[in-house]
Amino acid sequence: xxxxxxxxPVLIVVVILAVFFKMMGGDRNxxxxxxxxxxxxxxxxxxxxxxxxxxxxxxxxxxxxxxxLVNFFASWCVPCRAEHENLMRLAFEEGVPIIGIAYxxxxxxxxxxxxxxxxxxxxxxxxxxxxxxxxxxxxxxPETFLIDxxxxxxxxxxxxxxxDSLEKRLMPQLEKLQ
Amino acid sequence: MRAFLLGVFFFFSVSAYGVAVDEKPLADxxxxxxxxxxxxxxxCLVCQNQSIEDSNADLAKDLRLLVRERVALGDTPAEVxxxxxxxYGDWVLLDPPLNQMTLFLxxxxxxxxxxxxxxxxxxxxxxxxxxxxxKAEKLxxxxxxxxxxx
Numbered sequence: 017x018x019x020x021x022x023x024x025p026v027l028i029v030v031v032i033l034a035v036f037f038k039m040m041g042g043d044r045n046x047x048x049x050x051x052x053x054x055x056x057x058x059x060x061x062x063x064x065x066x067x068x069x070x071x072x073x074x075x076x077x078x079x080x081x082x083x084x085l086v087n088f089f090a091s092w093c094v095p096c097r098a099e100h101e102n103l104m105r106l107a108f109e110e111g112v113p114i115i116g117i118a119y120x121x122x123x124x125x126x127x128x129x130x131x132x133x134x135x136x137x138x139x140x141x142x143x144x145x146x147x148x149x150x151x152x153x154x155x156x157x158p159e160t161f162l163i164d165x166x167x168x169x170x171x172x173x174x175x176x177x178x179x180d181s182l183e184k185r186l187m188p189q190l191e192k193l194q
Numbered sequence: 195m196r197a198f199l200l201g202v203f204f205f206f207s208v209s210a211y212g213v214a215v216d217e218k219p220l221a222d223x224x225x226x227x228x229x230x231x232x233x234x235x236x237x238c239l240v241c242q243n244q245s246i247e248d249s250n251a252d253l254a255k256d257l258r259l260l261v262r263e264r265v266a267l268g269d270t271p272a273e274v275x276x277x278x279x280x281x282y283g284d285w286v287l288l289d290p291p292l293n294q295m296t297l298f299l300x301x302x303x304x305x306x307x308x309x310x311x312x313x314x315x316x317x318x319x320x321x322x323x324x325x326x327x328x329k330a331e332k333l334x335x336x337x338x339x340x341x342x343x344x
Contacts, residue, residue: 047242145256152281155239
């Protein structure tokens, strides 16, 4: 091995290390499955409201002319509890309308969860068999979708909005739309 | 002892039932077979390296239900796959299809093979050809051989 050839092994190691650190760095979650719905209109759906006396919710409720968040939650979901404080902040300090969809959760239990921690939702719906959540490509709760005024999905936050993910991930996406 | 063995036997016989059979199979055995084959091809999105047929995650159960429902409605296997890919992306299929996104994945074995072959050829070329010994070297070699014989 002479000349350039002798540096090839070194080069390979450097490239491998570079890829390794790139993948390890940042807040990339390898378990996260990228949503294929980004840039697409929200799925057509129709769900009953959490409280019986209110009208049901459909995709029409998401074409409001301003950004809206759709949060999939459940009373049995522990990370949902952890992110709740941030949802309250988004709703009452930032004034972002949030639509809550209770995933496979009885109305009474979902309601009790909101009574205990506060209700950040402008509207809330029930997805008892989880079928609408499948249409949204939800793999577990919590998941939060950012919808623009025209009803196009712009961003999906996978997992709870905790730690710095509100400031670093969700807020910049929201600001882009406002 | 006998009771213990019997207990062990029953424990394993129950756990052997596995997952997908806990639900209501389709009445038509051909459709059920189609649905079962599909379930083996679809990734559980919670436990990620299991098929939905193997997984006992709640979402996997819902997806099994969905697959059976689509098959019963007369969807072809390709249509059921497309239905799930529309929602979860190619990742939901355990066997990734060849398309723009997966081109590197499919081409990488050949790429690496070519890289190694190229490396081997290059290193062979780089090796200098051996020259015959010069007169002085031959003499030195002979002396050494004689030394060794003594």
